[in-house]
Amino acid sequence: MFILVNLKAYPCDPIEVATAARDVAEASGARIAVSPQAADLARVAETGVETWAQHVSPNEHGSHTGSTLAEAAADNGAEGTLINHSEKRLKLADIDGSVQAGERADLETIVCGNNPAQIGAAAALGPDAVAVEPPALIGGDVSVATADPGIVEDAVAAAEAVDDDVDVFCGAGVSTGEDVAAAGDLGAAGVLLASGVAKADDPAAVLEDLVSGI
Numbered sequence: 001m002f003i004l005v006n007l008k009a010y011p012c013d014p015i016e017v018a019t020a021a022r023d024v025a026e027a028s029g030a031r032i033a034v035s036p037q038a039a040d041l042a043r044v045a046e047t048g049v050e051t052w053a054q055h056v057s058p059n060e061h062g063s064h065t066g067s068t069l070a071e072a073a074a075d076n077g078a079e080g081t082l083i084n085h086s087e088k089r090l091k092l093a094d095i096d097g098s099v100q101a102g103e104r105a106d107l108e109t110i111v112c113g114n115n116p117a118q119i120g121a122a123a124a125l126g127p128d129a130v131a132v133e134p135p136a137l138i139g140g141d142v143s144v145a146t147a148d149p150g151i152v153e154d155a156v157a158a159a160e161a162v163d164d165d166v167d168v169f170c171g172a173g174v175s176t177g178e179d180v181a182a183a184g185d186l187g188a189a190g191v192l193l194a195s196g197v198a199k200a201d202d203p204a205a206v207l208e209d210l211v212s213g214i
């Protein structure tokens with residue numbers, strides 16, 4: 001199980017979380033990545049933790065003020081990128097363009113969707129993985145795997161029907177090792193989470209608990 005911690009725009013210290021994630025990953029052998037604000041990619045990557053962008057733009061080099069170029073994310077240490085997070089929704093053509101931009105820059109790609117139908121559509125665009133995150137459960141304290149196990153199973157089936165090379169992740173409300181284990185039991189290859197770590201008083205303790213569920 002891959003554990004991807006999305007720091008969103010939470011007011012946490014990205015270096016404290018990155019350092020804790022690196023240490024817990026090294027001690028446990030678990031795969032843990034941290035996805036900070038674009039402006040923090042380089043200093044998070046310098047800690048040695050696997051670092052992901054929260055978004056990349058669909059465009060290439062050129063006159064695109066305000067874009068997050070996939071190449072720039074990669075040059076600053078990103079190894080992968082989220083695309084179409086529920087809080088950063090894109091048009092279909094732009095999701096496709098961002099997947100291609102990620103591939104061009106050698107970034108691993110995870111396309112997010114709200115429900116199994118979107119997950120099937122996302123899988124058809126050929127990312128490395130897709131992630132189902134029901135918006136109503138994001139930021140809550142009940143894990144998607146407990147609140148709506150069927151949505152995870154249906155997302156796994158939807159992706160598999162399109163392309164069984166595309167891994168399926170789930171997220172929303174994940175904060176414990178039990179949540180990680182439940183997600184794995186439903187067929188997820190990993191979890192996306194944010195508030196459980198970014199808002200924690202002791203992010204290292206939460207990360208240690210999370211890997212206990214792998």
Ligand SMILES: O=C(CO)COP(=O)(O)O
Binds near residue numbers: 172
């Ligand atoms: O959106 C999420 C991860 O990308 C999930 O957020 P929470 O873990 O805060 O529910």
